[in-house]
Amino acid sequence: MKDTHYIWTEHAIKRLKERQMSQELIVKVLSFPDRKIYKDDRTTEFEKKSDGQTITAIVKKNDQGENIIVSCWINPPFPGTKDFRLKKRYIQIRNAWGFKKVWFMLLYKIGI
Template sequence: MPSRVYGHAIWTNHALKRLSDRGLTQKLAWTTFQYPDRSLPQADGSTIYQKRHQSSVVTVVAKQNDTRQWVIISCWIDPPIAGSADDFKRRRYLKYRQSNLWNKFLMQLGKFFWGLDF
């Protein structure tokens, strides 16, 4: 199970949930944070770190808090790992985009009445 403090950084509950949802290991996300291929500073003070691992790109969003400790805010992998929650959502979305108007309507009804995610 992922740890709240790993590699001298604090991991938010959101980041830990995204790790499990997306099939990522904390070690892989930490490696991306430590040795990124590129980093993109953001206006809010956070930084996006990206690293290519085989055929995927892992992205980690981190920010330093008031005591200058690193806080890992979120992380994901693109394309999603097969069988993960993100992979399921991606396949449903692609199916929705390729559907005709009637099927899109039925998918929206399913989402509205039964909470089915398209």
């Protein structure tokens, strides 16, 4: 599937690689979304549910009316990705208390 309607930012391409997602997957989300959310800042959030995951792409129209893919993600994230580790750490922080909570927050902030 060739994408001719959208311009990919470096940020979006970087996030695809980090999140182990393909451009084809995002093109499918943009072509056949389950839901579109229009924001005041000229961005549109495209969502599609597939195999128990929600895939999201953020697209913004520039001054020339071109559709720019700003970012994309999948929730829950794929195991082994940075997003997966961060979500796991977030849950640990939420469930901890006292010194353990502070320790997990520190690890979260430094990205471990």
